[in-house]
Amino acid sequence: MQTAPAQEIYGERLFSTRQDTERERLDLLAQTWDPATTAHLRTLPLAEARSILEIGPGAGSIADLLAESAPHAEVTALDRDTTLLRLRNPRVRPLQADITDAGLELGPFDLIHARCVLMHLRDHEAVLARLVSWLRPGGHLVLSDTAELGFPHSSNADYRATMQALSQVITTHLGSDQNHGLGHPARFRQHDLTDICLTTALPTVTGDAPISLWWQLTLEQARPELIRTGLVDAPALDRALHHMAQPTTHELSIALLTCSGRKRQGQNQPTG
Numbered sequence: 001m002q003t004a005p006a007q008e009i010y011g012e013r014l015f016s017t018r019q020d021t022e023r024e025r026l027d028l029l030a031q032t033w034d035p036a037t038t039a040h041l042r043t044l045p046l047a048e049a050r051s052i053l054e055i056g057p058g059a060g061s062i063a064d065l066l067a068e069s070a071p072h073a074e075v076t077a078l079d080r081d082t083t084l085l086r087l088r089n090p091r092v093r094p095l096q097a098d099i100t101d102a103g104l105e106l107g108p109f110d111l112i113h114a115r116c117v118l119m120h121l122r123d124h125e126a127v128l129a130r131l132v133s134w135l136r137p138g139g140h141l142v143l144s145d146t147a148e149l150g151f152p153h154s155s156n157a158d159y160r161a162t163m164q165a166l167s168q169v170i171t172t173h174l175g176s177d178q179n180h181g182l183g184h185p186a187r188f189r190q191h192d193l194t195d196i197c198l199t200t201a202l203p204t205v206t207g208d209a210p211i212s213l214w215w216q217l218t219l220e221q222a223r224p225e226l227i228r229t230g231l232v233d234a235p236a237l238d239r240a241l242h243h244m245a246q247p248t249t250h251e252l253s254i255a256l257l258t259c260s261g262r263k264r265q266g267q268n269q270p271t272g
């Protein structure tokens, strides 16, 4: 009989900054998604912003981009673990804090951005409500999270099973939801945000593309847990990793959905 996996939080054990490959994994994540994030953020009036919150900055590339694009803004880069945060712009202030901490009081902000963070939080609903309350009237919320729009359709059984196992591992261990991004437009409407815009990126897993290398490090970090799911054994996992590393492979994995919305001018002032 399999024992239930211990409940943990993101970065506590799985994807901890103590792992040798975590810095490289965060850099590859930034290389994969920064073009899509940059394109979406550039549609917003960043030049007017005075205060910006970047949640879960990882290696920090988007915190720096926000500071460069908003020359009058102070940018707060909040992460529960800032060990691997490398900031170039002096207007970015690192803040080590847990965004799920109900006692946290921040704001008001003209822009709040988080990429691949809320999908890993069990209490994402409470966090979202707090983020909306921290926005200045007219301020923008930008959330990017993923959707499993690729791998379930692959014709490669080892790849499909491996990706399914990873999805199961992060759900059972961390409370993550790899389809969390799909619900953002509805959540933004529930919070009465306006000017809602959704954009999507779906990069190709092939050879040494950043997304391929990122998946390979991610899967290796979770190897024991993947095998414990019973969905893959070690040879199947190795075959999937080999498949992903081939330049002749062209697979889809997960999409990044970026949703932005604006707090109405008349909406409540934040308390912070």
Ligand SMILES: C[S@@+](CC[C@H](N)C(=O)[O-])C[C@H]1O[C@@H](n2cnc3c(N)ncnc32)[C@H](O)[C@@H]1O
Pocket: 010, 011, 026, 029, 030, 033, 055, 056, 057, 058, 059, 078, 079, 080, 081, 097, 098, 099, 100, 114, 115, 116, 117, 120, 121
């Ligand atoms: C998947 S990484 C994404 C990094 C970066 N946003 C990117 O997309 O390149 C998740 C980030 O969120 C941070 N994080 C996870 N849970 C958090 C929490 N409860 N409070 C603050 N930061 C958190 C992690 O430490 C990590 O830096």
